[in-house]
Amino acid sequence: MSYFLRVELILFFKKTDFQLFNPNTFTCPSFKHKKDYELLKQIYTLTPVLIRRDIHSDEIIYNPWNIQFLRMFDMANDSRFFLTFEKLNELKASPIIINAKGGIWKDKENNKFYPLYEGKMIWTYNHRFNSSEFAEIGKKRKATSIETQSEDYKNPNFFIKPLYWISDKDFKNKISEINYTKKWFIVFRAVTGSSNLRTFVSSIVPKTPVGNTLITVLTNLEPEKLCCLIANFNSIIFDYVVRQKITTTYLNYFLVEQFPVFPPEYYSKELLDLIVPKVLKLNYNSTDLQEFANDLGYYGTPFKWDLQKKAKKQAKLDAIYAHLYKIRREDLIYIIDSFKVLRSQEFSEYDEFKTKRLILEAYDKLKDLINIVN
Secondary structure: HHHHHHHHHHHHOOOOHHHOOOOOOOOOOOOOOOOHHHHHHHHHOEEEOOOOOOOOOOOOEOOOOOOOOOOOOEEOOOOOHHHHHHHHHOOOOEEEEOOOOOOEEEEOOOOEEEOOOOOOHHOOOOOOOOOEEEEEEEEEEEEEEOOOHHHOOOOOOOOOOOOOEEEEEHHHHOOOOOOOOOOOEEEEEEEEOOOOOOOOEEEEEEEEEEOOEEEEOOOOOOOOHHHHHHHHHHOOHHHHHHHOOOOOOEEOHHHHHOOOOOOOOOHHHHHHHHHHHHHHHHHOOOHHHHHHHHHOOOOOOOOOHHHHHHHHHHHHHHHHHHHHHHOOHHHHEEEHHHHHHHHHHHHHHHHHHHHHHHHHHHHHHHHHHHHHHO
16 A cells, blocks of 8 residues: 555544544554445444443443453463373273264273364364374474365264364363353454455354464353354454454454444344354254254254355355445445455356355345345
């Protein structure tokens, strides 16, 4: 961005914009284009921030989701709790699901060992994105990622293999003081970048240890409403907003608190009926999320992994949130086109910007329905 354009944008700001965009810190956002400023102003005018603090005391004065962020296991300071694959073998432990390399293990005394999740292991609506292992390089051990293959995704008993496991005892000690009743977590990647494929990456994971490259979102609100929270987090409009707001590669709490998120009371029964089934089907593809499905009243087997169906469901959720954020069609096109890495990847793979087509198709079909809901 040129110096003169930056000056023009700063002069265009009003004093109230600082409070609108960053009500907890009153810091100045930086935009590349005036169009981005206008879109974010529209979004923030319509939508409250996730958590509001008193500017003087820093006390929380608005937290409708009753959220507490948890940085559970530090990858450096808590390494004494970490058990490798080799250590589990020494303990004569084995997976609770026969032939599974990942997931929960137990020894002959029925002591359980839980997989330690890290940021690289998840993607949007996908907690089985990458496994990890150590590759021997000279005298050093280097961790490498192993991308999950299509056939693995189709196996509901396939679980990612982590670098480390943590004993049931150490896991329970770590979370003993938190007031959390569910047997699954909402998490998001802590490390990111505005030029990545996606910037805010969130998923449901089983109730298992989580490393500091993932942030755990704790709240005891009803599961149906939390489906809406994760759908909001993973929407392309929300991701666009996050891209405009971040200046570092780490999603600090104070940044996340000031992102625009619809409160739980916003969701009517009609909206819940639109959103919840899609989030359930997008997430529940493996048996380790059975508790999540059960909490939503679904007791059947995991839904089959189907990339085409998943892409359409996610596009419908993106379209729903585009309508909820009251984004006009021409502005939605502008927002989607700003995801240049995604566009390049999809043209390479499909000879088209597939995500754009699917979202716009869903947006057009949902227009009347969303107007009725609102």
